[in-house]
Amino acid sequence: MTRVTPKSLSFSQECKDCPIRHRAVCARCEADELNHLEQIKYYRSFEAGQTVVWAGDKMDFVASVVTGIATLSQTMEDGRRQMVGLLLPSDFAGRPGRETSAYDVTAATDLVMCCFRKKPFEELMFRTPHIGQRLLEMTLDELDAAREWMLLLGRKTAREKIASLICIIARRDASLQLTASDGELRFDLPLTREAMSEYLGLTLETVSRQMSALRKEGLILTEGKRQIVIPDYDLLLEETGDDSDGGFLI
Amino acid sequence: MTRVTPKSLSFSQECKDCPIRHRAVCARCEADELNHLEQIKYYRSFEAGQTVVWAGDKMDFVASVVTGIATLSQTMEDGRRQMVGLLLPSDFAGRPGRETSAYDVTAATDLVMCCFRKKPFEELMFRTPHIGQRLLEMTLDELDAAREWMLLLGRKTAREKIASLICIIARRDASLQLTASDGELRFDLPLTREAMSEYLGLTLETVSRQMSALRKEGLILTEGKRQIVIPDYDLLLEETGDDSDGGFLI
DNA sequence: AAACAACCTTGATATAGATCAAATATTATG
DNA sequence: CATAATATTTGATCTATATCAAGGTTGTTT
DSSP: OOBOOGGGOOOOBOOTTSSSOBSSOOGGGGSGGGGHHHHHEEEEEEOTTOEEEOTTSBOOEEEEEEESOEEEEEEOTTSOEEEEEEEOTTOEEOOTTOSBOSSEEEESSSEEEEEEEHHHHHHHHHHOHHHHHHHHHHHHHHHHHHHHHHHHHHHOOHHHHHHHHHHHHHHHHHHHHOOOBTTBEEEEOOSOHHHHHHHHTSOHHHHHHHHHHHHHTTSOEEETTTEEEESOHHHHHGGGOSOTTSSOBO | OOBOOGGGOOOOBOOTTSSSOBSSOOGGGGSGGGGHHHHHEEEEEEOTTOEEEOTTSBOOEEEEEEESOEEEEEEOTTSOEEEEEEEOTTOEEOOTTOSBOSSEEEESSSEEEEEEEHHHHHHHHHHOHHHHHHHHHHHHHHHHHHHHHHHHHHHOOHHHHHHHHHHHHHHHHHHHHOOOBTTBEEEEOOSOHHHHHHHHTSOHHHHHHHHHHHHHTTSOEEETTTEEEESOHHHHHGGGOSOTTSSOBO
């Protein structure tokens, strides 16, 4: 069991011709069946802040994120909001076999999604078992992520929540942006304080205060409004409350 | 869109010969392939409070709950615990393609599980696409449940959390136990105050206080230590904070 | 039936994070 | 460049829930 350090992080790669993320480029995607996808897929772009679909609205497609970040949120009658999904490039949105969206889907940044009309996608899935298998694997990953998120929401302090979120973004975003030199991680925090508060089950003010606290203690540096530098990833990791060698195993 | 009232609740049925839950008894289970299951399945019983597997331990089987209730929990280094899964009869535990358990699996009540050795199960899944399809559907259901749970953990008040949990148990448990007469729901609450607190991200004392409050206001009655009566389900539902016609649609 | 153990309830107090309010950055606009 | 609009930080105060501490039930064992 080896702990992942920033330099040894490994990430999913996306196979361009396949609707769903692969751990490595998928050989099968050369196969004939998959060419059907060309006929049923199309791209949609959204500006930061735009809503892709509202909870309860008809959603006749499934989609995967090409660039940017999308969020899934639930809203209570009185306006309290909780983010329940954070979709980075290659992540999948939409549920085969459901007509309407259960969540608000929102573009957190400028966003491009690759959409597949639901009916043909479902038929394809039925004919092509490995797509279903891959989707199962991704859904199981998402379920694990949701369960780690539940621990965060239910039991972590505000400080631990913030540290956890920064580490999560650093890990997931790093493959795209980062140039790690001497163990320093530098990346864009693509969420507003409000979006962070919706992720963490906190208020925006508490997020801001805890960010300031981590900054004052030198655990993070900020450059401009959104760029974050983590001088020592392991030090920040200790603030998450997570078991220091659980969680991030290869 | 029709709101589900206690009387019209509909529940999954279990097909005895198939490892995974079906919405209705599955015709395919007569098929030859599935007879393999007879050779790879076995039953295990646990007493209330016993641990099925610890997080990190080897888990060379997948299983479905036959009777009783199992929980999945995560524990932090300092002992803070959060329940992340509640498995009722017909629910599934374990992840194909993973060697160790990511969670503590515990018997909340006396428990019987139907286990399948992982290797043969995976092979069977590979040969029999509809098992994977069914498993995908179940995993998507679980992911939805996890996301509703995240809203509860992140944004609901203690009172709303308690009301929500009672409604959730009532809905899921009802098919087994309940005799609904004049809209009154009666069932066993199968969780200790401590287990409830782990589910809800609260302390045991807060759970107890809120239960007392709901009792004093007549929203629930308790008979003995564990039996709960809900005189008016819709009234209790109003205390959950959930959108009164979202959520429970047919 | 007495004694014990496990579980639950209630009380007093402390505190983390929410709320209300304002000031300060940052970015966009005419 | 000045002005407005948006996003963030910081301060003062409040409150829901945690924490600490008894005490009460219920059920089990002998």
